Amino acid sequence: MSLNVFLSSIRNNPWVTPVTVMALVLGALLAVSLKTQQSIRSTSLPSNRFSGLAAAYRDQQEQLKMANEEISKLRERTTQYENEMASASEKTKLLNEALQEAKFLAGLTEVEGPGVEVVLQDSKKRPPANSPIDIENYIIHDSDLQRVVNELHAAGAEAVAINGQRIIANTAIRCVGPTVQVNGIALSSPYVISAIGDPDTLVSALNLPQGVLTDIQAIDPNMVKVVKKDKIRIPAYTGSLVFRYAKPVGITASNAGKEEEKSAR
Amino acid sequence: MNWLPVIALLLGFFIFYFVPLVLPSDYAPYLSLATLSGLDSILGGIRAGIEGKFHVDVFVSGFIFNTLLAALLAYLGDQIGVDLFLAAVVTLGGRMFLNLSLIRRYYLTQWNLSRQRDAERT
Numbered sequence: 138m139s140l141n142v143f144l145s146s147i148r149n150n151p152w153v154t155p156v157t158v159m160a161l162v163l164g165a166l167l168a169v170s171l172k173t174q175q176s177i178r179s180t181s182l183p184s185n186r187f188s189g190l191a192a193a194y195r196d197q198q199e200q201l202k203m204a205n206e207e208i209s210k211l212r213e214r215t216t217q218y219e220n221e222m223a224s225a226s227e228k229t230k231l232l233n234e235a236l237q238e239a240k241f242l243a244g245l246t247e248v249e250g251p252g253v254e255v256v257l258q259d260s261k262k263r264p265p266a267n268s269p270i271d272i273e274n275y276i277i278h279d280s281d282l283q284r285v286v287n288e289l290h291a292a293g294a295e296a297v298a299i300n301g302q303r304i305i306a307n308t309a310i311r312c313v314g315p316t317v318q319v320n321g322i323a324l325s326s327p328y329v330i331s332a333i334g335d336p337d338t339l340v341s342a343l344n345l346p347q348g349v350l351t352d353i354q355a356i357d358p359n360m361v362k363v364v365k366k367d368k369i370r371i372p373a374y375t376g377s378l379v380f381r382y383a384k385p386v387g388i389t390a391s392n393a394g395k396e397e398e399k400s401a402r
Numbered sequence: 403m404n405w406l407p408v409i410a411l412l413l414g415f416f417i418f419y420f421v422p423l424v425l426p427s428d429y430a431p432y433l434s435l436a437t438l439s440g441l442d443s444i445l446g447g448i449r450a451g452i453e454g455k456f457h458v459d460v461f462v463s464g465f466i467f468n469t470l471l472a473a474l475l476a477y478l479g480d481q482i483g484v485d486l487f488l489a490a491v492v493t494l495g496g497r498m499f500l501n502l503s504l505i506r507r508y509y510l511t512q513w514n515l516s517r518q519r520d521a522e523r524t
Contacts, residue, residue, distance in 0.1 A: 150404060150451055151451075151456065151458070152447060152448070152450065152451030152456035152458075152461070153404050153406055153407070153451070155447070155458050155461055155462055156406075156407045156444060156447045156448060156451065156461070157406045157407050157409075157410040158410070159440070159443065159444055159447065159461070159462070159465045160407040160408070160410040160411040160414065160444055161410040161411070161413060161414040162414065162440065162465075163411060163414065163437070163440040163441060163444055164410065164411040164412060164413060164414025164415035164416075164417075164418065165414045165415070165417065165418040166433070166436060166437040166440050166469075167411075167414075167415050167437055167441075168414070168415045168416070168417075168418035168419040168421075169418055169423055169424070169425060169433065170430070170433045170434050170436075170437045171419070172419065172423075172424050173424055173425045173427065173429075173430045173433060174430060174434070176424050176427065177427045177430060180427075
């Protein structure tokens with residue numbers, strides 16, 4: 138019955154057969170086209186996962202901060218125990234003094250003293266239209282922070298921190314997306330670089346002609362602020378201190394190295 | 403009404419949907435445009451058929467030629483930095499709407515006529 142309907146339609150309308158054949162081809166084209174588009178969509182990260190991932194990232198950062206606070210508390214307690222144990226004899230007292238000195242130099246203790254505070258922040262201005270200056274120049278980059286920290290060290294800064302992240306011997310300052318990571322912690326503008334040292338020397342080092350701040354100030358003077366301080370507190374380093382590959386060289390040093398690693402944990 | 407082309411379309415779609423054939427994503431825009439052009443040709447063919455002006459040679463050559471031409475045009479546009487792609491989409495889109503509306507009107511008229519005939523009969 139239904140077949141008869143088809144047959145009569147073919148007989149009455151000569152166009153049905155060719156259109157049907159070509160519709161088959163079109164269906165194939167549609168299918169391949171659709172699948173190709175689907176495969177394009179599935180290879181790029183679906184945008185509906187961004188918000189979830191961003192929340193997870195923020196969560197992780199929060200947890201990292203809390204863990205770091207706990208580390209610094211535990212390290213303080215370790216120092217207390219070390220001091221208590223040291224009172225036993227003259228020998229242990231001397232040993233402890235050397236230990237505390239080493240920890241102080243390594244950046245594992247909170248320190249205080251005169252110095253400068255350098256605030257670097259992204260410019261609120263935008264380059265004028267048709268300006269040859271790239272918008273990138275209006276943003277503070279990891280390289281800017283590196284150069285300022287380097288200059289401060291060269292001018293005799295004894296302790297430096299960026300937004301509370303202590304710079305130690307193996308601290309890395311690097312750009313990750315829109316943020317700068319210091320000690321693996323993501324920081325963003327404004328960046329406050331605190332440094333302990335002779336304030337006058339540090340300030341004049343920063344203000345050298347064609348120095349580290351010249352280029353930034355040329356774009357927008359508001360991007361840089363340098364303030365001398367009578368008293369700055371710089372927190373201790375709170376990141377990981379486990380060395381897996383480097384081993385101390387020397388006879389007595391191997392024991393000392395183990396001791397240091399234990400206390401650092 | 404003639405359902406054969408629609409059935410063939412679905413058949414072709416499902417057969418090739420389950421054939422593991424995926425084109426490299428570089429060719430995706432050209433394939434999409436070729437598909438669009440094919441759809442336009444089919445609708446044009448149906449319109450010509452119901453108007454009684456259908457020619458097999460014109461239809462088949464038009465389908466094949468237009469499909470290839472659309473893809474080629476888009477490719478050429480990409481090469482010389484002109485969005486010929488858009489021109490094809492606008493032209494094909496406009497024509498498809500026109501053809502669809504003519505087909506719709508034809509079948510509506512037929513339906514109304516058959517209803518009138520039924521009414522007269524009873």
